[in-house]
Amino acid sequence: MYREQIKVFDCTIRDGGLINNHDFDDRFVREVYKALSAAGVDYMEFGYKNSRQLFSSKEFGKWKFCDDDDISKIIEGIDSEMKISVMVDIGRVNPDDVKPAKDSPVDMIRVASYVKDIDKAIALVNEFAEKGYETTVNVMAISRVLDNEMNEALHQLEEESKANVIYIVDSFGSLYQETTEYLVKKFKQIIKTKEVGIHGHNNQQLAFSNTIEAIIHGANFLDATVFGIGRGAGNCPIELLIGFLKNPKFDIRPLLDLISREFIPLRNQIEWGYIIPYAITGMLDEHPRTAIALREGDKKENYREFYESFMPAELD
Amino acid sequence: MYREQIKVFDCTIRDGGLINNHDFDDRFVREVYKALSAAGVDYMEFGYKNSRQLFSSKEFGKWKFCDDDDISKIIEGIDSEMKISVMVDIGRVNPDDVKPAKDSPVDMIRVASYVKDIDKAIALVNEFAEKGYETTVNVMAISRVLDNEMNEALHQLEEESKANVIYIVDSFGSLYQETTEYLVKKFKQIIKTKEVGIHGHNNQQLAFSNTIEAIIHGANFLDATVFGIGRGAGNCPIELLIGFLKNPKFDIRPLLDLISREFIPLRNQIEWGYIIPYAITGMLDEHPRTAIALREGDKKENYREFYESFMPAELD
Numbered sequence: 232m233y234r235e236q237i238k239v240f241d242c243t244i245r246d247g248g249l250i251n252n253h254d255f256d257d258r259f260v261r262e263v264y265k266a267l268s269a270a271g272v273d274y275m276e277f278g279y280k281n282s283r284q285l286f287s288s289k290e291f292g293k294w295k296f297c298d299d300d301d302i303s304k305i306i307e308g309i310d311s312e313m314k315i316s317v318m319v320d321i322g323r324v325n326p327d328d329v330k331p332a333k334d335s336p337v338d339m340i341r342v343a344s345y346v347k348d349i350d351k352a353i354a355l356v357n358e359f360a361e362k363g364y365e366t367t368v369n370v371m372a373i374s375r376v377l378d379n380e381m382n383e384a385l386h387q388l389e390e391e392s393k394a395n396v397i398y399i400v401d402s403f404g405s406l407y408q409e410t411t412e413y414l415v416k417k418f419k420q421i422i423k424t425k426e427v428g429i430h431g432h433n434n435q436q437l438a439f440s441n442t443i444e445a446i447i448h449g450a451n452f453l454d455a456t457v458f459g460i461g462r463g464a465g466n467c468p469i470e471l472l473i474g475f476l477k478n479p480k481f482d483i484r485p486l487l488d489l490i491s492r493e494f495i496p497l498r499n500q501i502e503w504g505y506i507i508p509y510a511i512t513g514m515l516d517e518h519p520r521t522a523i524a525l526r527e528g529d530k531k532e533n534y535r536e537f538y539e540s541f542m543p544a545e546l547d
Numbered sequence: 548m549y550r551e552q553i554k555v556f557d558c559t560i561r562d563g564g565l566i567n568n569h570d571f572d573d574r575f576v577r578e579v580y581k582a583l584s585a586a587g588v589d590y591m592e593f594g595y596k597n598s599r600q601l602f603s604s605k606e607f608g609k610w611k612f613c614d615d616d617d618i619s620k621i622i623e624g625i626d627s628e629m630k631i632s633v634m635v636d637i638g639r640v641n642p643d644d645v646k647p648a649k650d651s652p653v654d655m656i657r658v659a660s661y662v663k664d665i666d667k668a669i670a671l672v673n674e675f676a677e678k679g680y681e682t683t684v685n686v687m688a689i690s691r692v693l694d695n696e697m698n699e700a701l702h703q704l705e706e707e708s709k710a711n712v713i714y715i716v717d718s719f720g721s722l723y724q725e726t727t728e729y730l731v732k733k734f735k736q737i738i739k740t741k742e743v744g745i746h747g748h749n750n751q752q753l754a755f756s757n758t759i760e761a762i763i764h765g766a767n768f769l770d771a772t773v774f775g776i777g778r779g780a781g782n783c784p785i786e787l788l789i790g791f792l793k794n795p796k797f798d799i800r801p802l803l804d805l806i807s808r809e810f811i812p813l814r815n816q817i818e819w820g821y822i823i824p825y826a827i828t829g830m831l832d833e834h835p836r837t838a839i840a841l842r843e844g845d846k847k848e849n850y851r852e853f854y855e856s857f858m859p860a861e862l863d
Contacts, residue, residue: 407759407791408724435787436749440756443723459821470823471751474830475723487850490823495848505775505820507786507806514790532811534803 233477236451238273240428241469242461244294245276245318249462250501253278254292260305262493263457268311269485270473274339276316277302282325302336314338314365321351332363339365343400346376349384353392360393367452369398369430373414374405374516385421396426396452401441404434404464404513408444415448428452431467433459434513436505438467443475457486458494463519464509502526507534515541549793552767554589556744557785558777560610561592561634565778566817569594570608576621578809579773584627585801586789590655592632593618598641618652630654630681637667648679655681659716662692665700669708676709683768685714685746689730690721690832701737712742712768717757720750720780720829724760731764744768747783749775750829752821754783759791773802774810779835780825818842823850831857 243263244255260277267275278294286295293301297317306315316339329340340359344352349368356366368388370376376384388397399414406414411429418427429445431438431454442453455469470486498504508522511534525537559579560571571579576593583591594610602611609617613633622631632655645656656675660668665684672682684704686692692700704713715730722730727745734743745761747754747770758769771785786802814820824838827850841853 408756409763433752435790436752436755436784439752440724447725458823468752468821468826471826471830474751474826484851484854487823487827487854491848491850505784507774507803510784510787510790511803514787532807534807535800538800538803 233479234446234451235478236426237446237476237478238452239271239469239472239476239481240274240276240316240452240454241267241272241456242276242430242454242466243267243456243469245278246456246461246466247503248278248292248294250460250503252291253294255294257305259493260294261309262489264305264311264313265309266457266485266489268309268313270469270482271478271480272313272469272473274314274316276318276341277305278317279323280317280319280328280340281323282328284325285323297337299330299335299337306336316341318343318369319355321348321355324355326355326358329359329362329364337364339367341367341369341398342394343369343371345371346380346384349387353387356392356394366394367396367398367428368392368394369400369428371400372402372518373399374401374403374410381417382421385418389422389424394425396428397422398428398430398452398454399445399450400430401432401438403516403518404432404438404509405516406431406441407435407437408440411441411444412448415445415450419449426451428454430454432461432464432513432519433466433505434464434509434519438465439471439475442467442472458490458498460494460497460503463503463522464506464513465503508537511538511541517541549795550762550767551794552742553762553792553794554742554768555587555785555788555792555797556590556592556632556768556770557583557588557772558592558746558770558782559583559772559785561594562772562777562782563819564594564608564610566776566819568607569610571610573621575809576610577625578805580621580627580629581625582773582801582805584625584629586798587794587796588629588785588789590630590632592634592657593621594633595639596633596635596644596656597639598644600641601639613653615646615651615653622652632657634659634685635671637664637671640671642671642674645675645678645680653680655683657683657685657714658710659685659687661687662696662700665703669703672708672710682710683712683714683744684708684710685716685744687716688718688834689715690717690719690726697733698737701734705738705740710741712744713738714744714746714768714770715761715766716746717748717754719832719834720748720754720825721832722747722757723751723753724756727757727760728764731761731766735765742767744770746770748777748780748829749782749821750780750825750835754781755787755791758783758788774806774814776810776813776819779819779838780822780829781819824853827854827857833857
């Protein structure tokens with residue numbers, strides 16, 4: 232009944248880190264690691280591997296850099312079969328910082344890329360693949376990519392990259408299930424030798440349903456986060472996904488405990504979830520940055536003015 | 548591009564009333580009525596038409612009874628083309644309380660029914676239809692109805708009832724989009740002379756996506772509530788639905804104002820939305836009553852114990 236190839240990929244610390252400058256403390260990250268391991272989750276992503284020459288460690292927590300030693304400290308002494316991932320942004324990683332996979336606790340490196348940067352993404356991903364890592368290319372802002380460019384990028388990824396997985400990233404939370412179906416089918420048509428993945432955003436409460444839609448049409452790498460944590464509207468809640476999947480290796484109960492103990496208190500300190508300005512950017516297919524700015528100001532519940540700010544005075 | 552037959556049906560005061568004993572004050576209900584009218588919403592449901600012999604007006608607010616005079620007071624002086632609905636439960640309404648439609652501000656009466664009560668539902672709905680009302684039968688708890696009984700009920704509804712719309716009600720918030728597709732297709736196959744409607748619940752964050760799925764397969768009556776208000780996990784958020792639909796008669800802006808001004812403060816007083824115990828009853832296809840009880844007690848964040856309470860000690 233279930234599809235064994237399906238992998239559940241947790242981004243709690245990485246995507247959640249976008250809300251708090253990647254500054255989760257070790258105790259919290261260990262609790263997450265423990266619970267995800269016990270739940271049978273396949274991958275956990277800790278954060279970004281950014282160059283320390285570009286970002287200050289005074290301003291950002293350790294999961295902005297993801298040093299191998301910091302990861303090793305978290306996982307030490309915890310029984311787990313879960314694989315570990317870090318994400319890199321093009322132009323922000325120094326590939327020389329990345330040791331060969333055999334000397335690192337990291338199993339997978341994911342390269343986030345816009346379609347325009349796909350050549351750079353392929354070069355990076357191939358370099359990491361040669362060092363022994365599993366790799367992915369995560370195609371961001373996919374709702375705004377025209378078909379001709381998408382097709383060319385997918386052919387390049389299929390033919391030139393060593394990535395194991397190519398991800399559809401709904402950066403703006405604007406996809407509905409019909410478009411998700413269209414994209415997964417397109418990806419599957421061209422990407423024949425790699426898996427297809429989905430990373431949803433929950434602006435319109437559609438991250439989980441788009442993930443189900445992607446499963447129906449053959450995506451096997453499924454991103455999710457505990458209690459849906461993530462910048463802005465957040466992500467596909469991993470507890471819903473585990474509740475949906477039929478593979479008996481998954482156990483929702485450690486995740487329920489984790490939410491009770493850690494995420495209910497956390498939700499009172501930092502904001503994510505169904506919040507109207509993020510719903511608006513989702514329905515208008517806009518980057519959430521304007522909504523983030525709104526929520527930090529004193530007009531944070533002034534939705535009509537925010538909505539109208541996207542309506543140009545003159546059309547041209 | 549849009550489908551003119553689609554009707555947006557607001558249940559804010561009716562379903563929201565399940566949280567506060569139907570005790571919204573007149574000012575609030577008028578604000579909702581005004582905003583929905585300005586937004587181009589097609590129907591607004593005020594509450595239940597229950598017999599005053601069965602329920603005490605000391606215990607419940609006026610929207611448990613929906614007297615015509617109380618509705619007339621709300622709508623007086625507000626320019627609106629929106630139609631007005633009330634809901635009735637089988638065995639709780641006294642049909643003699645219902646005046647002929649021409650003497651009432653109410654346009655539509657909806658009969659909520661389990662499949663086992665479908666004969667009673669048909670008798671009631673025909674009586675209201677004869678009094679001049681638009682009518683619907685809302686088939687509750689649909690996720691637990693076996694196919695043979697569903698088919699028989701649908702044939703009866705098609706052949707014996709005067710209802711204008713037959714509704715799929717996902718009482719437990721347990722439907723995924725594949726089952727929604729299956730049910731809408733089944734309904735459309737048998738219900739040839741009436742419209743099909745959908746009423747989702749948001750336990751698993753799927754009320755909006757199931758509504759989209761129902762639209763794709765031909766449902767034209769779409770229930771929703773402002774900011775997703777409703778008992779437990781709540782309903783399909785009407786602002787997301789209006790943002791999705793393409794009919795230019797809809798305007799989201801009055802709804803954004805309404806949420807800013809009325810629903811953000813209200814949300815701090817009463818609870819609804821994505822809450823783990825309701826997600827659990829949704830994924831287990833259980834009535835939310837146990838989750839409601841949990842949330843009223845002192846173990847309200849004890850999710851694991853709650854989850855395990857559904858796991859029988861012995862299977863038989």
